[in-house]
Amino acid sequence: MKGFVLSFRSEFYKSRKTMGFWGAILLPLLISLLAFAIFFTKSEKFTAMQPMGLWVQFSMIGLGMMGTLLLPMYTIFIAYSVNNVEHKADTWKTIFSLPISRWSVYGAKFVYAVFLVFLCLALFALFTIGFGNLLSTLKPELKFNEYHMEVQLMQIYFKLFLSSLGILSIQFLLSLLWADFLKPMGLGFVATIVGVTAASKNWEYSYLFPYAHPMVAITTMIKQGDKARGPVRELQIDMFTKDVYVSLAIAVVVFIAGYFIVRKKSVK
Amino acid sequence: MVIQTQGLSFSFGNQQVVKSLSLQVPAGSIYGFLGPNGAGKTTTIKMLLNLLQTGEGSIHIFGQELQTNRISILSQIGSLIEQPAIYHHLTGKENLMNRALLLQVGEKRVDEMLNLVQLTGAANKKAGQYSLGMKQRLGIALALLNDPKLLILDEPTNGLDPNGIIEIRELLMKLVGTGKTVFISSHLLAEIEKMATHVGIINNGELMFQGTIHDLQNISQxxxxxxxxxxxxxxxxxxxxxxxxxxxxxxxxxxxxxxxxxxxxxxxxxxxxxxxxxxxxxxxxxxxxxxxxxxxxx
The missing domain is CATH 3.30.70.270 (Reverse transcriptase/Diguanylate cyclase domain)
Incomplete structure (x- = not known):
């Protein structure tokens, strides 16, 4: 366990000056700023909206982008980035000859990649809530203060996080095995396009394909209530849909299989 | 014996690159592991560090079997394999600090190592901007950070100018004076003969000669x-x-x-x-x- 903590801290130390780490902070910041700028400059367009609709509209800028292409691409990039640090510096041989178990080295790296995705999505939730509240102060005519969806936002982003773990585990392994940029990125990109297409066409088996999960997660996030009761007054998030379970299962299986593949593979 | 291998073999696919190698590296020696490029030196070294799974044979380091005592053995080894493994986006000192974090060594030791390899002045410069000689010295500082009993160096003078080679040689001789064992590979005997106490010569994966440097001189007709x-x-x-x-x-x-x-x-x-x-x-x-x-x- 000590080896794991040391390795994890070292991952942070190594990456703290790289785009891989800063991307996790800048991406949510920039997109939330963009949403903020739209609502701030064009506030007159939104004054007539109901508070709930307003929040949904506001948060869908980030959610929509992340739920389609951005989250899979970002996940692919993170998986590449944490492994590329070692490929570029030719340091696999050094980290695997440290007096630390291989499980700890491999596990810490994977968990660090998971942490970066989590950080990014947590900041998305945080910035959305923060900028929404800032808007309600700066533009009182927008009725941001009359509705609250902090919990739901956190749930949705947590669901997105869970739905990205399948992709992350696959891309992590690909990036670990292949030193170059094009192979894991190219494969990941093609798979993402396929996934997004499958999910947007509502293909019934898209929940089985990890690259479709973020988009499936967004489309299945609203709990289907009793429609006879009229318009929705309260958003209820359906967190554990079957696509999320598939994503988690893939993550666990690929993570464990990855360790044995790495063990077998000679360290260059 | 610090390193003792018996019948050590390794194959990449059908090609056997190390054949029944029996190394004997005594404590306190500078063991020159010599052979032309492609003789199997790096493969052997990677097996000694447990980076490659041994095909056949056994490896004992400090009298312990390597597979079953991996972590305790590795904690007493410092190594530099081929090109020094350095994070270019970090400074020289940050590279050492990162390793120090993993090995639980203090910053004082990092500064000592920088001083030992004469990089104190360039400590805060990005390692990517280092010259080859500086990178190699940083690599040696990284290998020495945990004060290892055994230092395994694979071609540490590769690509260095004569001055750099002399500096490294002097550094290694100083280290052996403090009771360490150095296992150093090279394809140039001239580089090794001035400091080695023992020599092993490998070619096509086979050990052709092993003994003291005097034994080697004596068989010369x-x-x-x-x-x-x-x-x-x-x-x-x-x-x-x-x-x-x-x-x-x-x-x-x-x-x-x-x-x-x-x-x-x-x-x-x-x-x-x-x-x-x-x-x-x-x-x-x-x-x-x-x-x-x-x-x-x-």
Whole structure:
């Protein structure tokens, strides 16, 4: 366990000056700023909206982008980035000859990649809530203060996080095995396009394909209530849909299989 | 013995790159592990560090079996394999601090190492901007960080200028003085012979020679070095009289030395046949030549 903590801290130390780490902070910041700028400059367009609709509209800028292409691409990039640090510096041989178990080295790296995705999505939730509240102060005519969806936002982003773990585990392994940029990125990109297409066409088996999960997660996030009761007054998030379970299962299986593949593979 | 291997073998697919290697590295030695490029040196070193799973045979380091005592053994080893593994986006000091974090070593030790390899002045410069020599020195500082009992260095002087080579040699000799064992690989004997106490020569995955540097010198057969006005005629003359001529060039020819008597006979023979002899002397074959002979004989 000590080896794991040391390795994890070292991952942070190594990456703290790289785009891989800063991307996790800048991406949510920039997109939330963009949403903020739209609502701030064009506030007159939104004054007539109901508070709930307003929040949904506001948060869908980030959610929509992340739920389609951005989250899979970002996940692919993170998986590449944490492994590329070692490929570029030719340091696999050094980290695997440290007096630390291989499980700890491999596990810490994977968990660090998971942490970066989590950080990014947590900041998305945080910035959305923060900028929404800032808007309600700066533009009182927008009725941001009359509705609250902090919990739901956190749930949705947590669901997105869970739905990205399948992709992350696959891309992590690909990036670990292949030193170059094009192979894991190219494969990941093609798979993402396929996934997004499958999910947007509502293909019934898209929940089985990890690259479709973020988009499936967004489309299945609203709990289907009793429609006879009229318009929705309260958003209820359906967190554990079957696509999320598939994503988690893939993550666990690929993570464990990855360790044995790495063990077998000679360290260059 | 600090390192002891028995019947160590390794294959990449069908190609066997290390064949039944039995290394014996005594404590406190500088063991020069020599062989031409592609002889299997790096593969052997990677097996010693448990980076490659051994095909057959056993490895004992500090008297312990490697597979089952991996972590305790690795905690006493410092290594530098091929190119130094350095994060270019971090400074020299940050590279050391990162390793110090993993090895739980304090910042004081990091500063000592920077001082030892003379990088204190460049400590806060990005390692990507270091010259090859500086990178190599940083690599050695990284290897020494945990104060290892055994230092395994794979071609540490590769790509260095003569000054850099001398600096590293002096550093290693200083370290052995403090009781460490150094296992150093190279494809150049000349680089090793000035510091090594023991030598292992590997070619095509097989150990061709192992022993002290004196053992190596002793198996070198002495030669008679003859300088004449016409080496070709002299060589032909000697051959007609049943002498073996091992080598010949414009100014010199070489005959295996057997006795002083024989030197006198050769001199008389040449002079009587009107060959002018400028000089005639006994000499040891240099180690470089010996090394080439050993590695070529296979």
């Amino acid at each position: 002495p030669l008679i070095n003859i300088e004449t006005d016409n080496t070709v005629d002299a060589a032909n003359l000697l051959k007609r009289h049943n002498f073996t001529v091992t080598d010949i060039n414009n100014d010199h020819l070489y005959v295996p030395f057997t006795s002083k008597q024989q030197v006198g006979e050769i001199n008389t023979l040449l002079v009587q046949n009107n060959v002018t002899v400028y000089s005639i002397s006994k000499q040891h074959k240099d180690l470089e030549k010996l090394f080439l002979d050993i590695t070529k004989s296979n």
